[in-house]
Amino acid sequence: MITLKVNDKSYQVDASPDMPLLWVLRDLLGLTGTKFGCGVAQCGACTVHLNGEAVRSCVTKVSRAQGQNIVTIEGLSLNNDHPLQKAWAEFDVPQCGYCQSGQLMSAAVLLRENPNPTDQDIDDAMSGNICRCGTYPRIRQAIHKAAEMQKEGGKS
Amino acid sequence: MNDQKTVSRRNFLKAGAVLSGGLLISFTIPHANRLLAQDAATSFAPNAFLQIGTDNTITVILSHVEMGQGIWTTLPMIIAEELDADWDKIKVMHSGVDKAYNHTVFGIQITGGSSSTWSEFDRYRNAGATARVMLTQAAAKRMGVTVESCTTKNGYVIAGDKKISYGEVAGDASALPAPQNVALRPPAQWKLIGKGAKRLDASVKTNGQARFGIDTQFPGMLTAVVAHAPVFGGKVKSFDASKAKAVPGVREVVEIPTGVAIIADHFWAASQGRKALQVIWDDGPGINLNTKTQVDAYQKLAHTDGLKAAKKGDVDQGLAKASKVLKAEYVFPYLAHAPMEPMNCTVKLSDRKCEIWTGTQLPGLDQAMAARILGMKPEQVTMNVVFLGGGFGRRATMTADFVSEAVHIAKASGKSVKMIWTREDDMKGGYYRPMFVHRINAGLDAAGMPVAWRHNIAGQSIMAGTPFEPKDGVDSTSVEGIADSPYMESVPNHFVGLHTTKEVVPVLWFRSVGHTHTAYVMETMIDSLAHAAGQDPVAYRRKLLQKSPRHIAALDLATQKAGWDKELPKGRYKGVAVHEAFGSYVAQVAEISIDNGKLRVHKVTCAIDCGLAVNPDGVKAQMESGIIFGITMALYGELTIEKGQVQQSNFYDYRMARMNEAPEIDVYIVDSTGKMGGAGECAVPPTAPAIANAVFAATGKRIYNLPIMNTPLNHIS
Numbered sequence: 082m083i084t085l086k087v088n089d090k091s092y093q094v095d096a097s098p099d100m101p102l103l104w105v106l107r108d109l110l111g112l113t114g115t116k117f118g119c120g121v122a123q124c125g126a127c128t129v130h131l132n133g134e135a136v137r138s139c140v141t142k143v144s145r146a147q148g149q150n151i152v153t154i155e156g157l158s159l160n161n162d163h164p165l166q167k168a169w170a171e172f173d174v175p176q177c178g179y180c181q182s183g184q185l186m187s188a189a190v191l192l193r194e195n196p197n198p199t200d201q202d203i204d205d206a207m208s209g210n211i212c213r214c215g216t217y218p219r220i221r222q223a224i225h226k227a228a229e230m231q232k233e234g235g236k237s
Numbered sequence: 238m239n240d241q242k243t244v245s246r247r248n249f250l251k252a253g254a255v256l257s258g259g260l261l262i263s264f265t266i267p268h269a270n271r272l273l274a275q276d277a278a279t280s281f282a283p284n285a286f287l288q289i290g291t292d293n294t295i296t297v298i299l300s301h302v303e304m305g306q307g308i309w310t311t312l313p314m315i316i317a318e319e320l321d322a323d324w325d326k327i328k329v330m331h332s333g334v335d336k337a338y339n340h341t342v343f344g345i346q347i348t349g350g351s352s353s354t355w356s357e358f359d360r361y362r363n364a365g366a367t368a369r370v371m372l373t374q375a376a377a378k379r380m381g382v383t384v385e386s387c388t389t390k391n392g393y394v395i396a397g398d399k400k401i402s403y404g405e406v407a408g409d410a411s412a413l414p415a416p417q418n419v420a421l422r423p424p425a426q427w428k429l430i431g432k433g434a435k436r437l438d439a440s441v442k443t444n445g446q447a448r449f450g451i452d453t454q455f456p457g458m459l460t461a462v463v464a465h466a467p468v469f470g471g472k473v474k475s476f477d478a479s480k481a482k483a484v485p486g487v488r489e490v491v492e493i494p495t496g497v498a499i500i501a502d503h504f505w506a507a508s509q510g511r512k513a514l515q516v517i518w519d520d521g522p523g524i525n526l527n528t529k530t531q532v533d534a535y536q537k538l539a540h541t542d543g544l545k546a547a548k549k550g551d552v553d554q555g556l557a558k559a560s561k562v563l564k565a566e567y568v569f570p571y572l573a574h575a576p577m578e579p580m581n582c583t584v585k586l587s588d589r590k591c592e593i594w595t596g597t598q599l600p601g602l603d604q605a606m607a608a609r610i611l612g613m614k615p616e617q618v619t620m621n622v623v624f625l626g627g628g629f630g631r632r633a634t635m636t637a638d639f640v641s642e643a644v645h646i647a648k649a650s651g652k653s654v655k656m657i658w659t660r661e662d663d664m665k666g667g668y669y670r671p672m673f674v675h676r677i678n679a680g681l682d683a684a685g686m687p688v689a690w691r692h693n694i695a696g697q698s699i700m701a702g703t704p705f706e707p708k709d710g711v712d713s714t715s716v717e718g719i720a721d722s723p724y725m726e727s728v729p730n731h732f733v734g735l736h737t738t739k740e741v742v743p744v745l746w747f748r749s750v751g752h753t754h755t756a757y758v759m760e761t762m763i764d765s766l767a768h769a770a771g772q773d774p775v776a777y778r779r780k781l782l783q784k785s786p787r788h789i790a791a792l793d794l795a796t797q798k799a800g801w802d803k804e805l806p807k808g809r810y811k812g813v814a815v816h817e818a819f820g821s822y823v824a825q826v827a828e829i830s831i832d833n834g835k836l837r838v839h840k841v842t843c844a845i846d847c848g849l850a851v852n853p854d855g856v857k858a859q860m861e862s863g864i865i866f867g868i869t870m871a872l873y874g875e876l877t878i879e880k881g882q883v884q885q886s887n888f889y890d891y892r893m894a895r896m897n898e899a900p901e902i903d904v905y906i907v908d909s910t911g912k913m914g915g916a917g918e919c920a921v922p923p924t925a926p927a928i929a930n931a932v933f934a935a936t937g938k939r940i941y942n943l944p945i946m947n948t949p950l951n952h953i954s
Contacts, residue, residue, distance in 0.1 A: 097485065100505045101505060104503055104504050104505040107452075107504075108454075108460065108502075108503035108504055108505070109503065111454060112445075113445070113448075113451075113452035113454065114444070114445020114446070115445070116449075116451075116577070116578070116626075117451065117504075117579065117657070118577050118578075118579070118660065119660045119887055119888050120659055120660060120661075120887075121660075121887055121888075121889070123887055123888035123889055124577065124660075124888055124893075126577060153445065154444060154445035155444070155445045157444070158444075161440060161443060161444040165443075166443045166444060169439065169443045170435070170436075170439040170440055170443060173435060173436045173439055173854060173855075173858060174439070174443075175436065175438065175439055175442035175443065176305030176306070176307070176858065176862060177303075177304055177305030177576070177577065177578070177624070177625060177626050177627045177628075178305070178438065178441075178442030178447050178624065178626070179449060179576075179577040179578045179624075179626030179627060180577045181442050181443060182445050185443060203896065204896055204897035205897075207895075207896040208895040208896045208897040209895075210895075210896070211577065211888060211893045211895060212577070212865075213575060213576055213577045213627050213629070213866070213893065214305045214577075214627060214862050214865075214866075215861055215862040215863070215864065215865025215866055215894070215899070216858075216861070216862070217865060217894075217895075217896045217899035218861050218899055218901070218902050219858070219861070220896070221896070221899070
């Protein structure tokens with residue numbers, strides 16, 4: 082059995098140590114907000130936070146996550162009120178929406194580390210997340226907006 | 238547009254019967270809609286577009302599916318406008334399969350062809366208007382006032398100082414006869430249509446709650462992956478499942494018509510099982526397929542005249558008399574749609590029924606195919622259509638490919654299964670935008686205007702083998718954007734010919750379909766002709782497009798906003814393209830730089846004439862989306878085949894445009910009273926040629942083979 086702490090909740094899972102965290106989250110814990118897009122750390126749809134760092138859960142063995150602090154999209158905020166989530170809704174960012182969990186999880190780390198990101202910073206932090214619907218221009222706008230909201234105390 | 242129009246389809250309108258206090262408006266004879274019956278917690282079977290609950294919730298039922306294009310918001314806007322609904326009380330759901338939800342023009346239940354808004358505009362307006370009249374009548378009676386003294390606002394019927402909510406009179410309203418003559422709101426009174434509303438699906442798509450097909454889970458469900466033949470058209474000769482079955486979590490291995498399925502407790506076990514599975518394949522003749530030989534063969538074909546798709550005057554004579562003849566040959570590769578959500582389908586089988594969860598653009602056809610495979614009647618198969626994690630045409634196959642495959646697995650194993658394709662399965666699994674070769678001889682007169690144009694196209698037909706197969710052998714999706722181009726119309730002597738090839742590779746419509754290649758050919762050729770004529774590319778286009786004011790309106794708006802006549806900063810170059818697709822006219826100006834051979838698209842200025850833009854910000858979002866999609870296609874999109882196998886497998890060798898490659902995009906909507914067109918696809922076609930024309934401006938080099946990344950670039954200045 083492997084002990085996992087996900088979104089402040091403790092879970093015991095019966096999984097082989099090399100099973101990717103993505104499939105543990107989705108198939109064993111039922112946390113389907115984290116998405117499968119490529120399986121090889123190319124698209125970022127599976128991005129979660131491991132001790133506050135954005136990792137690609139599709140290539141992260143569950144053994145590496147054991148006992149660590151895991152946050153998924155379901156745990157990004159209590160009431161869908163992270164500044165990024167609010168900005169995402171304000172700019173109507175999502176289209177099909179499939180990649181957006183990963184986009185948000187990547188952006189959340191960027192915004193925490195860099196409260197005032199430039200366009201270049203956004204390029205650097207977000208280019209690992211593919212959006213086939215092409216929502217990049219709105220993601221960029223929304224990150225800038227969330228940065229403003231965070232400055233004004235909108236942080237949840 | 239449809240200003241003071243009354244309900245034109247009133248003969249089809251009738252109010253559904255109602256149980257326990259809900260009003261339903263339906264358009265055909267009501268019968269079972271399981272989805273709604275569950276949701277309403279009644280035994281009522283409505284077959285409708287709208288349900289008003291006694292708790293004042295308003296449920297809009299979508300005949301078209303949400304795959305990113307925003308129809309989850311646009312159709313409710315249209316209904317709410319006429320209903321005077323409280324926008325905050327709107328709930329939305331996909332319909333089940335029912336004739337009532339057939340496309341108003343295409344006749345089957347389909348989301349495609351950039352048609353969801355224009356094809357439902359009248360039907361959803363009528364649904365809302367009829368409901369409002371009936372609610373008003375019921376409320377007037379309840380309040381003891383005349384109908385004429387009542388108005389409606391935000392979910393209430395109001396008469397003087399009295400008001401009553403829609404929910405309170407929903408039951409009464411449902412007992413009334415459907416009105417025969419319902420006036421629609423004149424545009425001057427519109428509060429939503431043409432103004433816009435926020436996406437109703439934004440919230441669930443930011444917190445992980447949105448349910449896609451791949452998120453389906455229920456007790457007892459297993460997960461399957463399939464080992465497919467590596468070569469197109471290949472079959473299983475024999476297989477040994479012993480090692481696969483030894484993988485912990487693997488439950489069963491079954492042969493199905495498309496390969497061998499490994500069924501396991503979860504995806505990871507199934508995929509490990511697939512690695513351990515040993516299959517001997519019968520490759521079949523597909524083994525001989527190579528991109529290079531295919532291109533050679535298509536090029537030979539394109540040197541001869543194909544089946545006539547368009548003809549005017551005498552092209553031989555026209556070319557013989559021309560002052561100058563330009564020749565060009567273009568090659569376009571196969572393309573995979575690569576929606577972010579890989580193909581998947583979940584099937585739950587019991588004795589006499591089958592339940593399916595998937596994201597699909599063709600639920601009715603999927604249902605029929607599933608029923609055929611299972612020996613059931615279609616009504617024994619329930620389709621639960623969830624959010625689509627991207628479609629782009631891939632989730633609309635006439636073979637119902639991924640649904641059929643999942644049903645076969647369930648049938649062969651007797652298990653409830655969720656079948657998941659990996660990214661590699663998707664990339665190598667066919668159903669591509671076909672490969673095409675175009676060859677053009679274009680003759681100019683002394684003034685530099687085209688007087689003769691011979692154009693031959695070679696490639697596979699998307700429609701061949703489907704019920705839509707053309708009788709005359711000319712698949713319109715292979716020649717659209719050329720045979721019907723206003724440029725071609727303006728050329729007095731022209732011939733457009735089509736060679737339809739046959740290959741083992743399954744092909745499919747792909748966002749903007751034939752326009753993906755035809756717009757590129759036309760818009761780069763016209764640019765070449767303008768250059769040969771020594772004329773400005775915009776002025777040259779305007780001359781040729783005189784009979785098409787909507788092309789010109791889009792072109793003028795885009796070039797004016799982009800500052801076409803102004804000098805760009807050093808190192809920046811611009812290109813233009815304008816193209817009509819799916820009833821909308823889109824012009825784009827791309828601004829690029831080339832630094833050490835690396836192309837960068839800095840800015841795209843886009844103008845669209847789509848007639849009435851019901852949700853303008855939604856239209857803008859689709860333009861942004863199409864442009865990024867077009868950039869991917871222009872710069873990177875290419876699948877190649879060797880010995881019958883696709884050489885690319887995932888995003889590292891089938892690249893997508895990323896955040897750092899996304900240009901600034903400015904979108905402008907032409908204020909237009911023209912016929913409504915679509916928005917989902919029409920932004921894709923002009924992007925690649927606008928970029929390529931900018932590359933020409935920078936380098937003097939014409940790109941004839943896509944993607945652009947295959948051509949080394951060095952600018953001339």
